Amino acid sequence: PRHFVDSFTMPSTESELAPGITSLPEALSLAIAWIDGDDVAPPVANDSIIRSSDNNAPPQSDAVTTQQTPIEKAISLLINLQTQISRNGLFSKNEALEDVPTSSLGLLGAEYQLGRAYLALPTYTAPPPANGGATSNGITNVGPSPSLLRKQNITRAIEYYHSFLKRLEQLGEDMLQEATLKEYHTMLDLEDMNDNSTSNNKRSSRMTPSQIREMKIQRFQRKKATTQKRTHLQSQFQRRSRLGLPADEPMEGHDAESLTRTLSVETLRMHAEESLEEMQSSKSELEMLEMAIKMESARMHGMDPRMMRSNNGAGGSRGMPQAGMADGRRRPDPSPQPLQMTQITQHPITGELEYTKQRVSNGQLLPVQQIQRQEISKTVFRPGWNQPTMTLAELGEREREEAIRRSEAQKVAEGEAMLRPRRYEQLVKDGMEDDAGLVEASAKLDRAWDDWKEE
Numbered sequence: 001p002r003h004f005v006d007s008f009t010m011p012s013t014e015s016e017l018a019p020g021i022t023s024l025p026e027a028l029s030l031a032i033a034w035i036d037g038d039d040v041a042p043p044v045a046n047d048s049i050i051r052s053s054d055n056n057a058p059p060q061s062d063a064v065t066t067q068q069t070p071i072e073k074a075i076s077l078l079i080n081l082q083t084q085i086s087r088n089g090l091f092s093k094n095e096a097l098e099d100v101p102t103s104s105l106g107l108l109g110a111e112y113q114l115g116r117a118y119l120a121l122p123t124y125t126a127p128p129p130a131n132g133g134a135t136s137n138g139i140t141n142v143g144p145s146p147s148l149l150r151k152q153n154i155t156r157a158i159e160y161y162h163s164f165l166k167r168l169e170q171l172g173e174d175m176l177q178e179a180t181l182k183e184y185h186t187m188l189d190l191e192d193m194n195d196n197s198t199s200n201n202k203r204s205s206r207m208t209p210s211q212i213r214e215m216k217i218q219r220f221q222r223k224k225a226t227t228q229k230r231t232h233l234q235s236q237f238q239r240r241s242r243l244g245l246p247a248d249e250p251m252e253g254h255d256a257e258s259l260t261r262t263l264s265v266e267t268l269r270m271h272a273e274e275s276l277e278e279m280q281s282s283k284s285e286l287e288m289l290e291m292a293i294k295m296e297s298a299r300m301h302g303m304d305p306r307m308m309r310s311n312n313g314a315g316g317s318r319g320m321p322q323a324g325m326a327d328g329r330r331r332p333d334p335s336p337q338p339l340q341m342t343q344i345t346q347h348p349i350t351g352e353l354e355y356t357k358q359r360v361s362n363g364q365l366l367p368v369q370q371i372q373r374q375e376i377s378k379t380v381f382r383p384g385w386n387q388p389t390m391t392l393a394e395l396g397e398r399e400r401e402e403a404i405r406r407s408e409a410q411k412v413a414e415g416e417a418m419l420r421p422r423r424y425e426q427l428v429k430d431g432m433e434d435d436a437g438l439v440e441a442s443a444k445l446d447r448a449w450d451d452w453k454e455e
C-alpha cells in the first residue's frame with residue numbers, strides 16, 4: 001500500500017529484544033516511557049537496545065550506546081519491536097477486532113509511538129569543516145541542514161501514522177468511529193488530489209479555513225468523549241483493586257479481561273484522533289520547511305533569500321541560478337498588473353460619453369483614481385476654505401430661539417420635580433407640607449428608610 005512504511009526502516013538482520021525485557025508489551029511500555037521523558041532505568045547496564053543475532057556482526061561499544069538520547073533509544077527499540085511483531089505474525093490483514101487477543105491490542109500502537117518518536121527526534125548538524133566549507137566555485141558546501149533533517153523526520157512520522165491508521169481500519173467497523181474514518185479518507189483524497197494536480201492548482205485543492213476549523217472542533221469533541229470513557233474505565237480498575245475482586249467477577253458489566261480489552265480499544269481510538277491531529281499540523285510544518293530549505297539553498301549559492309519567489313513551475317524561482325545564464329543572475333520579472341476595465345457611460349444631461357477605468361480586485365470592480373482635466377477645471381475658482389452659510393443676524397436669532405427653548409424645558413422639569421414624592425424634611429424646605437398626597441408618599445419613604453437603617 002502507498003502509506004505503509006517502506007522496508008528500509010526495518011533492520012536488515014534478525015534481531016532480538018534487549019536483555020532484561022521478557023515480553024513485547026514490556027518493550028512497548030519502556031519505549032513509551034522514554035518518549036514521554038520519564039526517568040526509567042534501562043533494562044541492561046550498558047543501555048544496549050538492539051542485540052543482533054548475527055555472530056559476525058560487530059558488537060556495539062558502550063560509548064556508542066551511551067551517546068544515544070532517550071528518543072533514539074525508543075526508536076531503536078520500537079523498530080526492533082515492529083520487526084518481532086512482523087516476524088511472529090501477530091496480526092493479519094484479514095482478521096477483525098474480535099480476533100485480536102486482548103494481550104496483543106496494545107501492540108497495535110507501535111507505529112503510532114514511532115510517529116511520536118520521530119516528531120520528537122532532535123536534529124543534529126555536523127560542524128563546519130576547517131576550510132569553512134567553500135569549494136572551488138565559491139559555493140558553500142556543508143552537511144544536511146536542520147530544516148532538511150526535520151523534513152525527513154516529519155515525513156517518516158506521517159508514514160508511520162498512515163500505517164497505524166490503515167492497520168486500525170483493517171480491523172473492521174468496530175474499531176474506529178465513522179467520523180474518524182471519514183476525516184481520514186478526506187485527508188487521503190486531498191493528498192491524492194495534490195499528488196495528481198499540477199503546482200498551479202494545488203492551492204485550490206486545499207481545505208478552506210472554515211472546513212479546517214469545523215474538522216478540528218469535531219475531532220476535539222471525539223477526543224473529549226474518548227478521554228471521559230478512558231477515565232471511567234481506569235476508575236473501575238482502581239475500584240476493583242481496592243475491593244480485591246477476583247478477575248472473573250463482573251462489576252458494572254465488565255470483568256477484568258473485558259475491562260482491559262475495552263480500555264485498550266479506547267486507547268487506540270484516542271491514538272487515532274491524535275494521529276490525525278499530528279498529521280494535519282505536520283503538513284503545515286512541511287510547507288514552512290520547504291520554504292526554509294529553498295532559502296538555505298539560495299544562501300549557499302550566494303543569493304539573497306529575500307529575492308526568492310515561487311514561480312509555480314514556470315521557469316524556476318527568482319534568486320536561484322538559472323540555466324543559460326553565465327553568472328547565474330536573472331532579470332527580475334515585472335510585477336503582475338491587475339486586470340483593468342474601462343466602463344463607457346453617457347452623461348444624462350450633456351449626452352457626452354464618459355470613460356471610467358476600473359480594476360478587478362478579489363472578484364470586485366474598484367474605480368481607478370485618476371486626475372482628469374474636467375475634475376481640475378471644476379475646482380479652479382473654488383476657494384480653499386469653507387464659505388459661510390448664514391449671516392450673523394440669522395445666527396443670533398437661532399441662538400435666541402434655542403435659549404428660550406432650553407429655559408422652557410428647564411421650567412417644566414423643575415415643576416415635575418416639585419410633584420415627585422420625597423422625604424418629609426425636604427417637603428418642609430420646599431413649602432409643600434400642606435399637600436396631603438406628597439405627605440403620604442413621604443411617609444412611605446421615611447418608613448422604608450428607617451427599616452433599611454434598622455436592618
